Structure formats: C-alpha cells, structure tokens
Amino acid sequence: MQSKEHGSIAISDSPPDPPAPPRTDDGAAKEIDGQENHPEEGLTIQRPKEDAFAWLQVLGAFCLNLNTWGLMNAFGVFQTFYQLDFLRSYSASSIAWIGSTQAFLLFLVSLAAGPIFDRGHLKPLLCVGSVLLVLGTFLTSIGSQYWHVFLAQAAMTGLGFGCLYLPAPAVVSQYFHESIALANGVASTGSAVGGVIFPIVFTRMQLQIGFPWAVRVLGFILLGTSIVVVAVMKRKTPPPAASRSLVDRSAFRDVPYILLNLGLFFGFMGLYVVFNYIQLLALSRTDVSPALADYLLVIINASSLPGRLVPTYYADKIGSVNVQTAVALASAVLTFSLIAARTAPAVVAVSVLFGFAAGAFMGLPAAAVVALSADKSKIGTRLGMTLAFVGVGVLISNPVAGAILGSDGNWVGLLAWAGALLAASSVxxxxxxxxxVGFGLTRVL
Known part of the structure; x- marks a missing residue:
C-alpha cells in the first residue's frame, strides 16, 4: 500500500476496507438474507435454500423411512404369526429376539454409518443397505427353522436397516434450516405409511398365498422404493477434509445431549413393547375380535402419520426437545391406560391416541440432536452415537417384556414395564x- 501526504491528511491508494458485518447489540451473530454472520469469528454461513430439490431429498428420506422404520414397526404381525403358527414351539421372549435384534442392528450400525456419511460416502451406504435389506427379506421367505429366520430377518435385514436409516435425517438436515423439524417430520411419515402397508399386505397375502410369497411381495415393494432412494438422494455439503472418528468425544461432556440420549433410550424401549405386543394383548385379555386385532398395529401406525406432521410443525416454533418431552409423557399415560382397557372401543381409542404420540416421538429425535449440536459438521457422527446407544435398549426391551409376560400372561406387568420406561423418558x-435453557416455559429448545 502506498500513501501520499497532503498537509495533515494521508490519502491511501488501496481500496477501502469492506464494511463490517452486521452486529446485534451484544455482538452476537445477525441473520440477513439467508446468511448467518459471526463478526467475532469472521465467518459468514450461507443458509440452505429450501427449494424443490431439497424436497426431493425429503421424498428419498420418506422411502428410506418406509423401508426401515416402516418394516420394523410392522414386526408385531410377524410376532403374532410366529407365536401362533410358524414358530409356535418357541416362547414369546425367544421370538421377540428376532425383532429386537433387527432394531438393535439398525441403531448399532448407524454408529459406523454416521462417520461414513460424514466422509461423503452416501451412495455406497444406500447401495449396500438396499442389497442387504432386499436380499434378507427374500431369504426370510424360504426359511423353515428359527435360525433361518433369525439370520435373514434379524441379522441381514437389520444390517441393511443400519446402513439406510441414518442418511435420511442427515441428508434432509443439510437442505433445511428454518423448517428442519417439519422436513424431517414429513420424511418420517414414511415410517407410518410402511407401518400401515406392510402389516396389511402381509396379513392379506399370507391368508391367500401363504407365508413365503407374502414375504416376497414385501421384498418387491422394498426393491422398488430402494431404486427411488438411490436415484434421487444426494449430499449437499462437501465432506470435511479431516477424517472423522466413530465417536465425537466432545459429546461426553455435553450434559444436555447425554440426558436427551437417556430419554430416547427409555422412550424407544417403552414404545416398541406396545408396538410388538398390542395385537397379542387384544387377543388375550380384551373382547376385541380377531379380525379387528389384526388391524390394531395398522391403526397405531396410521395414527402416527398426523403425529409425525402436526407436532413437528410446532416443534419448529416451540422446540423439538420441548415437544418430545410432552409426547413421551402422553405415551406413558396412554400405556398405563391400556391396563384398564378391556373393550374394543377403549382399545381402539387408546391405540389411536398412542399412535399419534408415538409418531411424534419417533419423528423428532434427529431435529432434537441437531438442536443440541453446535458443530453441524458432526451431525452424522452424533446421530450415529445416539442411535447406537438407543439400540442397546431396544435390543433388551422386548425380550424382557416377553419374560415378564411369561406363560401365564402377566399383561399388567408388561404394560407397567413399558409405561415406566416412557415416564423415565419424559423426565x-x-x-x-x-x-x-433453564426452567422458563417459553424458551425454545
């Protein structure tokens, strides 16, 4: 830079410094035209544009949720069919290990899928997961013994779940900011749709064409939606230059994040007890007809559809953690109320309300983790950590519930177990x- 002296005035030949970024009165970041300015750090972060391509990612995430959570939420019809027919020589607890292992692997494999996603390997995750899911489903159709079904439906399909689930919220979170909870909520409705379609298809087809072909029909549905997923989903942000570990060590010092994980741990444990046993519960201790009992799981999953939309819309305004706390408490109350429900209208009414609350609970974890994560580049890793931790609870919850139920049908004990878990989740x-954020009721989180 050169300067010339004119009397007491110095004139510079260099261009003037750019204007300072806008500041709030306290020096914090200020948002203008989709940008988030951090003057104290010299950073300007471009907000994602929530355009048509962003909503195309929601479609892909919808299909992922349909293929993973939707199929997993339908396991209750398999639990009933296996216990009353195909694997009737095995206990309820033994059969529950199939569904719980499947769910556990969804959560556990997500621990590895998070860093893999963060490093930019979205397509390999989608392709490997889709192959495992579809192949595991078709192999289940030819199983004739317990261990055949366990390896195909629990192990192989569960591994596919683990590769496929995490990309759904992780990709959507890259394309949305203002409407992140709503976008993830819309995507998560795939779980509800799958939870409605798969039980109906399996129940109808099993009666008409038998177990093997009923499962194959599910496999063809999964194949078609997997093609959509691989075709449309794409990362928005480039992977970081530095490699990521499986674990974000800073999370172990983040007390709110730890407490959230405990809440999700207890919550999913309690929810899946009801999902897995509602049909058997209705057949064993209520006046619900067998025809209606076949559709109770469908009713719960159908009711979860508005539950994934309405509360997630308000979560963008009042906070994901706030809403999730409330729906966990509501789920606990409804689970305890099943102890007194003995008539068909009562069971159906509780199932509808429980499905709404459960849908909200299952649709919000990703947004809650994002809300508690300061470093957005580690969202994939943190989601993977959360899911792996929750998976341990899901693994043991239903077998424990089956052991509580026992051969004498201790349904009060089973429901008390599930209700207590959901109450602990809310706390x-x-x-x-x-x-x-403290005790203030109006504070958003």
Whole structure:
C-alpha cells in the first residue's frame, strides 16, 4: 500500500476496507438474507435454500423411512404369526429376539454409518443397505427353522436397516434450516405409511398365498422404493477434509445431549413393547375380535402419520426437545391406560391416541440432536452415537417384556414395564431442557 501526504491528511491508494458485518447489540451473530454472520469469528454461513430439490431429498428420506422404520414397526404381525403358527414351539421372549435384534442392528450400525456419511460416502451406504435389506427379506421367505429366520430377518435385514436409516435425517438436515423439524417430520411419515402397508399386505397375502410369497411381495415393494432412494438422494455439503472418528468425544461432556440420549433410550424401549405386543394383548385379555386385532398395529401406525406432521410443525416454533418431552409423557399415560382397557372401543381409542404420540416421538429425535449440536459438521457422527446407544435398549426391551409376560400372561406387568420406561423418558428429556435453557416455559429448545 502506498500513501501520499497532503498537509495533515494521508490519502491511501488501496481500496477501502469492506464494511463490517452486521452486529446485534451484544455482538452476537445477525441473520440477513439467508446468511448467518459471526463478526467475532469472521465467518459468514450461507443458509440452505429450501427449494424443490431439497424436497426431493425429503421424498428419498420418506422411502428410506418406509423401508426401515416402516418394516420394523410392522414386526408385531410377524410376532403374532410366529407365536401362533410358524414358530409356535418357541416362547414369546425367544421370538421377540428376532425383532429386537433387527432394531438393535439398525441403531448399532448407524454408529459406523454416521462417520461414513460424514466422509461423503452416501451412495455406497444406500447401495449396500438396499442389497442387504432386499436380499434378507427374500431369504426370510424360504426359511423353515428359527435360525433361518433369525439370520435373514434379524441379522441381514437389520444390517441393511443400519446402513439406510441414518442418511435420511442427515441428508434432509443439510437442505433445511428454518423448517428442519417439519422436513424431517414429513420424511418420517414414511415410517407410518410402511407401518400401515406392510402389516396389511402381509396379513392379506399370507391368508391367500401363504407365508413365503407374502414375504416376497414385501421384498418387491422394498426393491422398488430402494431404486427411488438411490436415484434421487444426494449430499449437499462437501465432506470435511479431516477424517472423522466413530465417536465425537466432545459429546461426553455435553450434559444436555447425554440426558436427551437417556430419554430416547427409555422412550424407544417403552414404545416398541406396545408396538410388538398390542395385537397379542387384544387377543388375550380384551373382547376385541380377531379380525379387528389384526388391524390394531395398522391403526397405531396410521395414527402416527398426523403425529409425525402436526407436532413437528410446532416443534419448529416451540422446540423439538420441548415437544418430545410432552409426547413421551402422553405415551406413558396412554400405556398405563391400556391396563384398564378391556373393550374394543377403549382399545381402539387408546391405540389411536398412542399412535399419534408415538409418531411424534419417533419423528423428532434427529431435529432434537441437531438442536443440541453446535458443530453441524458432526451431525452424522452424533446421530450415529445416539442411535447406537438407543439400540442397546431396544435390543433388551422386548425380550424382557416377553419374560415378564411369561406363560401365564402377566399383561399388567408388561404394560407397567413399558409405561415406566416412557415416564423415565419424559423426565430425562425435561432435565436435558432445564440444563440447556433453564426452567422458563417459553424458551425454545
């Protein structure tokens, strides 16, 4: 830079410095025209444009949720069929290990899928997961013994779930900011749609063409939706230059994040007890007809559809953790109320309300983790950590419930177990909120 002296005035030949980024009165970041300015750090972060291509990613995530959570939420019809027919020589607890292992692998494999996604390997995750899912389903159709079904439906399909689930919220979170909870909620409705379609298809087809071809029909549905997923889904942000570990160590010092994980751990444990046993419960201790009992799981999953949309819309305004705390408490109350439900109208009414609350609970974890994660580049890793931790609870919950049920049908004990878990979930998430933002009821988190 050169300058010339004119009397007491110095004139510079260099261009003037750019204007300072806007600041709030307290020096914090200020948002203008889709940008987030951090003057104290010299950073400007471009907000994602929530355009048509972004919503195309929601379509892909919808199909992923249909193929993973939707099929997993339908396991209750398999539990009933296996226990009353195909694997009737095995206990309820033994059969429950198939569904719980499947769910556990969805959560556990997500621990590895998170860093893999963060490193930019989305397509390999989608392709490998889709092959495992479809192949595992077709192999289930030719199983004739317990261990055949366990290896195909629990192990292989579960591994496919683990590769496929995490990309759904992780990709959507890259394309949305203002409407992130709503976008993830819309995507998560795939779980509800799958939870409606798969039980109906399996029940109808099993009666008409038998178990093997009924399962193959499910396999063809999964194949078609997997093609859509691979075709449309794409990362938005480039992978970081530095490699990521399987674990974000800073998370172990993040108390609100830890408490949220505890809440999700207890919550999913409790929810899946009801999902897996509602049909057997109705057949064993209520006056619900067998025809209606076949559709109780469908009713729960159908009711979860508005539950994934309405609460997630408000979660963008009042906070994901706040809403999730409330629906966990509602789920606990409804689970305890099943103890007193003995008539068909009562069971159906509780199932509808429970499905709504459960849908909201299952649709919000990703947005809650994002809300508690300061470093957005580690969202994939943190989601993977959360899912792996939750998976341990899902693995043991239904077999424990089956052991509580026993051969004498201790349904009160089973429902008390599930209700207590959901109550503990609500308390843990409320504690997470208090630690993060305090006791103020109007504070968004």
């Amino acid at each position: 843990s998430m409320a504690a997470s909120r208090v630690v993060k």
